[in-house]
Amino acid sequence: MRTKDVTAHVDEKMPPTAAKPVLSVCSLSVDYVAPPKPAAHAVQDVSFDLGRGEVLGLVGESGCGKSTLALALMRLLPPAGRIVNGSVRLQDIELLDLDEARMASLRWSQIAMVFQGAMNALNPVRAVGDQIAEAIRQHDRTIGKAATVRRVDELLELVGIAANRRTQYPFQYSGGMRQRAMIAMALACNPAVIVADEPTTALDVMIQAQILDLLSRLRRELGLAIILVTHDLGIVAEICDRVLVMYGGVTAEYAPVDLAFNAPRHPYTQALLHAFPDPDHPQAKLNSIPGAPPRLDALPPGCRFAPRCPQAMERCQQAAPALYALPDDQFASCFLVEDTAEDRRGSLDHG
Amino acid sequence: MESSHPGGLTATMRNFSRNRMGMVGLAMLLLAIALAVFAPVIAPYDPAKPPRATIMDIYLPPSAEHPFGTDDAGQDVLTNFLYGARVSLMVGFFASFIAVAIGGVMGLSAGFIGGRTDNILMRFTDIMLVIPDLPLAVVIVALTKPSLWVIVLVIGLLGWTSTARLIRSQTLSVKQRRFVTRARAVGAGNFYIIRRHILPLVLPLLVVNTVLVISLAILNESTLSFLGLGDPTAPSWGQMLNFAFTRGAMSAGGWWALLAPGIGIVWVVLACTLIGQGLEQVLNPRLASHNLSSTKQMILRPPRTQSQHAPQAPDQA
Amino acid sequence: MASPLVAVRNLRTLFPVGAHSVFRAPATFVHAVDDVTFDIDEGEALALVGESGCGKSTLALTLLGLERPTTGSIDFAGQEMTALKGSELKAARRNMQMIFQDPYESLNPLMRVGEIVAEPLIVHKLANARSDREARVRAALEAAGLKPPEVYLERYPYQLSGGQRQRVAIAAALVLEPRLLLADEPVSMLDVSIRAEIINLLAELKQTRKISILFITHDLGTVTAVADRIAVMYLGRIVELGRTADVLTQPRHPYTKALLSVTPAPNPRLRKERIILKGETPDPTRLPGGCRFAPRCPVAQPLCLASDPPLTALETGHTAACHFG
Numbered sequence: 001m002r003t004k005d006v007t008a009h010v011d012e013k014m015p016p017t018a019a020k021p022v023l024s025v026c027s028l029s030v031d032y033v034a035p036p037k038p039a040a041h042a043v044q045d046v047s048f049d050l051g052r053g054e055v056l057g058l059v060g061e062s063g064c065g066k067s068t069l070a071l072a073l074m075r076l077l078p079p080a081g082r083i084v085n086g087s088v089r090l091q092d093i094e095l096l097d098l099d100e101a102r103m104a105s106l107r108w109s110q111i112a113m114v115f116q117g118a119m120n121a122l123n124p125v126r127a128v129g130d131q132i133a134e135a136i137r138q139h140d141r142t143i144g145k146a147a148t149v150r151r152v153d154e155l156l157e158l159v160g161i162a163a164n165r166r167t168q169y170p171f172q173y174s175g176g177m178r179q180r181a182m183i184a185m186a187l188a189c190n191p192a193v194i195v196a197d198e199p200t201t202a203l204d205v206m207i208q209a210q211i212l213d214l215l216s217r218l219r220r221e222l223g224l225a226i227i228l229v230t231h232d233l234g235i236v237a238e239i240c241d242r243v244l245v246m247y248g249g250v251t252a253e254y255a256p257v258d259l260a261f262n263a264p265r266h267p268y269t270q271a272l273l274h275a276f277p278d279p280d281h282p283q284a285k286l287n288s289i290p291g292a293p294p295r296l297d298a299l300p301p302g303c304r305f306a307p308r309c310p311q312a313m314e315r316c317q318q319a320a321p322a323l324y325a326l327p328d329d330q331f332a333s334c335f336l337v338e339d340t341a342e343d344r345r346g347s348l349d350h351g
Numbered sequence: 352m353e354s355s356h357p358g359g360l361t362a363t364m365r366n367f368s369r370n371r372m373g374m375v376g377l378a379m380l381l382l383a384i385a386l387a388v389f390a391p392v393i394a395p396y397d398p399a400k401p402p403r404a405t406i407m408d409i410y411l412p413p414s415a416e417h418p419f420g421t422d423d424a425g426q427d428v429l430t431n432f433l434y435g436a437r438v439s440l441m442v443g444f445f446a447s448f449i450a451v452a453i454g455g456v457m458g459l460s461a462g463f464i465g466g467r468t469d470n471i472l473m474r475f476t477d478i479m480l481v482i483p484d485l486p487l488a489v490v491i492v493a494l495t496k497p498s499l500w501v502i503v504l505v506i507g508l509l510g511w512t513s514t515a516r517l518i519r520s521q522t523l524s525v526k527q528r529r530f531v532t533r534a535r536a537v538g539a540g541n542f543y544i545i546r547r548h549i550l551p552l553v554l555p556l557l558v559v560n561t562v563l564v565i566s567l568a569i570l571n572e573s574t575l576s577f578l579g580l581g582d583p584t585a586p587s588w589g590q591m592l593n594f595a596f597t598r599g600a601m602s603a604g605g606w607w608a609l610l611a612p613g614i615g616i617v618w619v620v621l622a623c624t625l626i627g628q629g630l631e632q633v634l635n636p637r638l639a640s641h642n643l644s645s646t647k648q649m650i651l652r653p654p655r656t657q658s659q660h661a662p663q664a665p666d667q668a
Numbered sequence: 669m670a671s672p673l674v675a676v677r678n679l680r681t682l683f684p685v686g687a688h689s690v691f692r693a694p695a696t697f698v699h700a701v702d703d704v705t706f707d708i709d710e711g712e713a714l715a716l717v718g719e720s721g722c723g724k725s726t727l728a729l730t731l732l733g734l735e736r737p738t739t740g741s742i743d744f745a746g747q748e749m750t751a752l753k754g755s756e757l758k759a760a761r762r763n764m765q766m767i768f769q770d771p772y773e774s775l776n777p778l779m780r781v782g783e784i785v786a787e788p789l790i791v792h793k794l795a796n797a798r799s800d801r802e803a804r805v806r807a808a809l810e811a812a813g814l815k816p817p818e819v820y821l822e823r824y825p826y827q828l829s830g831g832q833r834q835r836v837a838i839a840a841a842l843v844l845e846p847r848l849l850l851a852d853e854p855v856s857m858l859d860v861s862i863r864a865e866i867i868n869l870l871a872e873l874k875q876t877r878k879i880s881i882l883f884i885t886h887d888l889g890t891v892t893a894v895a896d897r898i899a900v901m902y903l904g905r906i907v908e909l910g911r912t913a914d915v916l917t918q919p920r921h922p923y924t925k926a927l928l929s930v931t932p933a934p935n936p937r938l939r940k941e942r943i944i945l946k947g948e949t950p951d952p953t954r955l956p957g958g959c960r961f962a963p964r965c966p967v968a969q970p971l972c973l974a975s976d977p978p979l980t981a982l983e984t985g986h987t988a989a990c991h992f993g
Binding site: 174234 | 719829857860861863871886887890926932933935936937945
């Protein structure tokens, strides 16, 4: 199966495959190694499924491993990064088994990424249209010149930029338009999955709303699966279907968005929600989370959240809780949910 | 305990001491300086009182008596080489000091004051930049009485342009950083801001630049001397080359008379380049590469066989 | 009624655009701040909300005297700021301090925390005795929540987290014991959990020290916990001004309504109809003739294109500049 031509999958994804996930990540673990220092466990044993047209929110404070996870999916880790365990299956292809040449052909054409602050990543001395055209030709060398221009116009229109701005340069675009252009570039080869790392940070709320609106339209119209990396729960509440809350490199909670916000089971998720200002209750004191996330090279022995957790017990200091499966597709790694858990998985001892 | 910030001068120097290439360059330069300083001790002869030379002493090949051979006048090449190092290095240091001082002040004021001052200073710099240095230097030195200090002055006054441009752009970028606006908002004056906020961030770059300007100045001095415009009372390496070249060293087979000063120049220039590159690596740690091509390194997980467990279906039921 | 700490009247800051030389006067101006009037009371927090390019940061810089206003007056604690120069301006500035958006950029990376916080004292030649200065630096660090101060004095900014850096910036502002804090997007670069800490700190400073705060932001969500009143700014003008609860629950200007609708609610059940304005803030050199918001306004009428609505009082302390407010 693995030797099958990659391009065949483009057609395969067109019929809706509701049951089968587009992207399936299982027990993924990433270390940062910089001898002689001990390895930093940036991501440990993270699993999730992403269906067609689904938006997954990857949430956590800075340094919780969410960006590392995103980069590992793309196999774009910095030099010290090592994928030490797990599997990443993109439409039946095991990405971690591919050699770099095959991965390079899949990257962008099947799984594309919009980077944080991407709008500043455009080449300032080349027309935006040319830069998108280059992304197209990179993966389809047979495409003709006229067809490329047609495709660029199509992409620009898709992200809400008038086609006549194709020949303009990045400085003639506003910040929001540059971010749209970057999304157009990510869409150039019809990928099945887009990983968007903080796509609206540093943008105004109105522009942020425009970008979020664009992303939800793309998933509706193209069936695009989106992984949205963010620290802003407000964005998650706006457009995500499922949420994966990360803390100290592990999954704290993985749940449908409504449950995560209205019946959160992990104390960290609860604390994050309490720290969020509520426009309906102005002047109310916000609850901050005292302390700071753990350093990934010096993790506490027990539960990683225990040092900051208001409900921490004796037991939490000694052993790390497994990720317990709860009713309604909710998962939480906390001893408090052990009683109601249907099952456990994702503990470090499994194969 | 961390005692300084990675971007500062002290930390730059400390990191530099771990840079192999830079340390090799520094050792090479220190050796050259030591030879120059201790020339009277090391040199087998006194250049002021040369031994009486006959026609038989001209272009003698290297021997125990003359380790580097003798030159066209029957003088010991090693002695001239050691004393020439003094002249060449001195010209290099003094001229680059002048160049860096002018360039630094020009760059700082143009970048910091901005507006019309910047415009005038930079147009002037551009004019200096397009005038070919060497011909102008040749004309000036030829018109004055050849003296070491004239050469130092000419090289210094013509060599500041690249420094000015570099320092200006660094000043501009530091000036636009938020902490400068914050200092202004606090009420700090221009002089305070330059001294406390701009200069510390410009300084490491200035040091790198100085090292490169030194090698350039030594090269320029050699060129002028080779063209016969050197100070005859202070023979430098360039002048040794000039004498050897114009007085038939090659036809007489006395290659050693050319080799010693040539190696000396290359040695010092190479030393400065290595130091400069080492410093640059320390200041620009982002030169580190990406490991996209080395897949085997990135993925270290144990090989997996068709493990098809989805999160919804716990694998340890 | 006591007079307000800050009284801004008809303030206008224009920037010339394009090539201007000695020989030619500039033809066009950016109306960065255009006819703005507001007060801030002692111990009051006013939020200034708007998109980037609406002039809110220029307004702060004008208050500080870093930009010269074209016309209008700024009365600060009974002193006319626009008339001050040199040492007088410097002395008046002591009472108003600014906190910037990016705590990674606004601290000099080569200075230790102790030096950064002491800098305002050195610049203003205050507390010249070493022991006196150290005591005030420690007090400021404690007031900013960096306890115990000894831990932080010798550190460099890169050794601190984002939240700690912003606290250092706040400590450096507090060390002069100012009466007004200008906070320009102080939390927008920070994680949500740390935002809460910084916002709570500002609210606490307001209550315990009676410091007035001008809180500048593009995100209505972040100001609810600290602001007493909200001023919404669009293209250099204040289009709505009122008590926080009034503006949030009964917005009168269509722009405020749109901003509120796109501010993410903290719950997926509260997903609401978003009023997404097309495009971005128009070019401030070419202002539309009538209402400035008309070209993007979802409910604009012919009248709006013809005449510019003034800021009118609707009820006590609530004003809006809309013909149909």
